[in-house]
Amino acid sequence: MSADPAGGEPGVPATVAALPVALDAAGGDHGAPPNVEGAVEAARAGVNVLLVGDRVRLHAELGRHPGSASLPLEVVHADDAIGMDEHATDVRSRPQASINICTRLVKEGRASAAVSMGHSGATMASALLTLGRLKGVDRPAILTHLPARGGFTTMLDVGANADVRPAYLAQWAQLATVYLRVLEGREQPTVGLLSIGEEDHKGSALVLEAHALLRELHGHGVNFHGNIEGRDIFLGTTDIVVTDGFTGNVCLKLAEGEAKVMFGWVRDAIQSSVRGKLGGLLVRPALRGLADRMDPSTYGASILIGVRGLTFIGHGSADARAVKNALLRAARAHEAGLVPRLEAAFRPAVPTP
Missing domain, CATH: 3.40.718.10 (Isopropylmalate Dehydrogenase)
Known part of the structure; x- marks a missing residue:
C-alpha cells in the first residue's frame, strides 16, 4: 500500500513537481540494451527518463523500440563510463563519467533521482561527493x-x-x-x-x-x-x-x-x-x-538512503524489468517527497512556548 503524499509532517510540501529520473544507461554488466528497454517500458508507464550515456549508442538502441520517439525520453551525452572492474574512487577524477552526470543532474534540480545498475561503489561515491549527506546522518546506507x-x-x-x-x-x-x-x-x-x-x-x-x-x-x-x-x-x-x-x-x-x-x-x-x-x-x-x-x-533497485538526493543502486546483471521497476520506484519516491520528509525527521524539534 502506498502512502498518501498529501499527508505528512508540518513544513514538508504535500506534492512535488514531476521531474525526469536520470538513468546511468551505460552502467551494468550488459550495457545499454537492458537500460534502454527498461527506460522505454517505464516511459510507457508515465515516467520521464533522462538516458545518460554515449549519444550515438543510446539513439541506436532507442531505434530498436518502435514508438520510442514519442515517449518522454531524452538522451544526455556522457563521454565516459566507469566499468564494473574499475575503482570506485575514479569518480573523483572523471567528472564526465555517466554516473557523475546523473548525480549532478539531481544536484542541479534537473532530475528527481539518479538510478544506476552499474558500479555500486562508484554510485555511492558519486552520490556522497555530489549530493552530500542529510544533516544529522553520519553515513548513508543501502536499504533493500x-x-x-x-x-x-x-x-x-x-x-x-x-x-x-x-x-x-x-x-x-x-x-x-x-x-x-x-x-x-x-x-x-x-x-x-x-x-x-x-x-x-x-x-x-x-x-x-x-x-x-x-x-x-x-x-x-x-x-x-x-x-x-x-x-x-x-x-x-x-x-x-x-x-x-x-x-x-x-x-x-x-x-x-x-x-x-x-x-x-x-x-x-x-x-x-x-x-x-x-x-x-x-x-x-x-x-x-x-x-x-x-x-x-521485482524491486528493481535499492535506495542509498541518507544522502541529500534520491539515488538507487541495482544489480549489475539487471534486466529490463529491473530497470523499469527501479525507475518507477525512484519516481514514486520523488512524488512522495521522501527526501524532504527524511530531512524533517532529523530536524531538531522546536520547543513550544
Missing part, C-alpha cells in the same frame, strides 16, 4: 527489501558500510521508519536489531551499544522491537532489520543464492519422474508467482 512471510522485510545496511558505529544503526532505524511510512503506508513499522539472540544482553559490543540507543529512541520516532535473529528476517518478525553493511550483504547474497538453489531442487524433483512432471503442470502457476516474489528485479 527481502521477501518474507506476509510480504517483505526492509533491511539496511546491505553493503555500503562494512565497519560501523552504534549511532549509525540508530540513524538507519529512523531513516527506514520514515521510508516505510512515506512509501508503504506503514505508520508504526517495527525495528529489529540483528543479533545472535533475542535477549537484550546478547550480541557484540556494537550490538549492545546500538541496542541501548534504539531503546532510547523507542516512542520517539522509532518503534523498537528488540533483538532479532537471522531466521526472523524471513519470518517477517519486524518490518525493519538494522545491521552493519558486512553482515547485511552476507545475508542478502545468502538469500539470493539459497533461492536459486531451492528452485533448482524443485525443478529437478519435478523432472525426475512422469508423476513429478504431471504434478509440475498443476503447480506451475503457483511456482511462477513464488518465483516472481523472490526475483530481485
